[in-house]
Amino acid sequence: MLDNYEKFKKDILNMTKIDLNCYKEKQMRRRINTLITKNKLQDYDGYVDLIKKDKEKFEEFVNFLTINVSEFYRNPEQWKLLDKDIFPKLVEGKRQVKIWSAACSTGDEPYSLAMALSKHIDLNGIKIIATDIDKQVLSQAKVGLYNKKSISGVPDDMKKKYLKQVGASYQVADEIKKCVQFKEHNLLKDPYPTDCDMIVCRNVVIYFTDEAKDEIYKKFYKSIKPGGYLFIGSTEQIMNYKEMGYIRHSSFFFER
Ligand SMILES: C[S@@+](CC[C@H](N)C(=O)[O-])C[C@H]1O[C@@H](n2cnc3c(N)ncnc32)[C@H](O)[C@@H]1O
Numbered sequence: 001m002l003d004n005y006e007k008f009k010k011d012i013l014n015m016t017k018i019d020l021n022c023y024k025e026k027q028m029r030r031r032i033n034t035l036i037t038k039n040k041l042q043d044y045d046g047y048v049d050l051i052k053k054d055k056e057k058f059e060e061f062v063n064f065l066t067i068n069v070s071e072f073y074r075n076p077e078q079w080k081l082l083d084k085d086i087f088p089k090l091v092e093g094k095r096q097v098k099i100w101s102a103a104c105s106t107g108d109e110p111y112s113l114a115m116a117l118s119k120h121i122d123l124n125g126i127k128i129i130a131t132d133i134d135k136q137v138l139s140q141a142k143v144g145l146y147n148k149k150s151i152s153g154v155p156d157d158m159k160k161k162y163l164k165q166v167g168a169s170y171q172v173a174d175e176i177k178k179c180v181q182f183k184e185h186n187l188l189k190d191p192y193p194t195d196c197d198m199i200v201c202r203n204v205v206i207y208f209t210d211e212a213k214d215e216i217y218k219k220f221y222k223s224i225k226p227g228g229y230l231f232i233g234s235t236e237q238i239m240n241y242k243e244m245g246y247i248r249h250s251s252f253f254f255e256r
Pocket residue numbers: 066067068069070071074102103104105106108109131132133134137185186187188201202203204233
């Protein structure tokens with residue numbers, strides 16, 4: 001029978017540096033229990049033994065836990081708003097902009113940002129730090145190869161300019177890749193980049209507890225330059241944004 005989740009959380013923290021205390025417990029436990037049952041095991045200790053011994057099973061666990069779904073120009077209406085309202089203000093009077101794509105998964109988001117920004121500022125002036133806790137997705141991101149479905153939201157002009165068909169896949173152009181630096185980073189533990197003109201953090205805080213989420217938004221505020229922006233996911237809200245000091249630009253964009 002599955003019990004002793006408290007000990008399991010400690011074991012996982014030691015092994016992966018992922019603190020399950022910061023993730024919504026009911027949802028996370030349900031997912032993990034399904035995985036344990038799938039591996040024909042009945043308890044947390046047995047599962048910890050398995051992932052300690054078997055590297056592939058360990059990676060399966062981290063991958064399962066982190067939920068890596070992404071796509072280029074995810075939620076297109078928000079990218080239209082970026083193009084029309086946010087980017088013109090963001091680049092005004094600047095030769096370089098620094099953007100942090102936090103929890104970037106396979107790179108679809110930071111590469112979309114570089115493409116979308118290229119209409120407003122020279123590619124040499126675009127610096128995007130793209131981070132994720134999951135090493136495996138970062139390796140994939142660096143390669144920059146995507147299937148047709150992932151890139152289906154890319155506007156035609158950008159597709160022509162920055163994506164090259166390689167067999168059944170699409171490769172991101174080197175000049176776009178050069179704008180993006182990928183790094184391993186845990187939002188719940190590591191120090192945050194500073195002086196960002198914009199932070200893009202979408203579709204990850206939904207898995208965190210309210211306390212962890214609040215802490216992250218407060219830390220983002222400190223990392224954003226005055227006049228800079230925070231761009232959040234389409235199912236996310238910052239209830240206490242005023243208290244934190246943000247100005248609400250629209251549902252998914254907040255200004256410092
Ligand atoms: C659903 S993807 C979101 C990708 C992209 N931002 C988007 O909206 O398309 C969530 C990502 O969050 C990452 N993640 C989960 N916990 C994290 C943490 N504590 N620190 C940093 N990244 C984390 C996962 O590895 C995963 O790649």
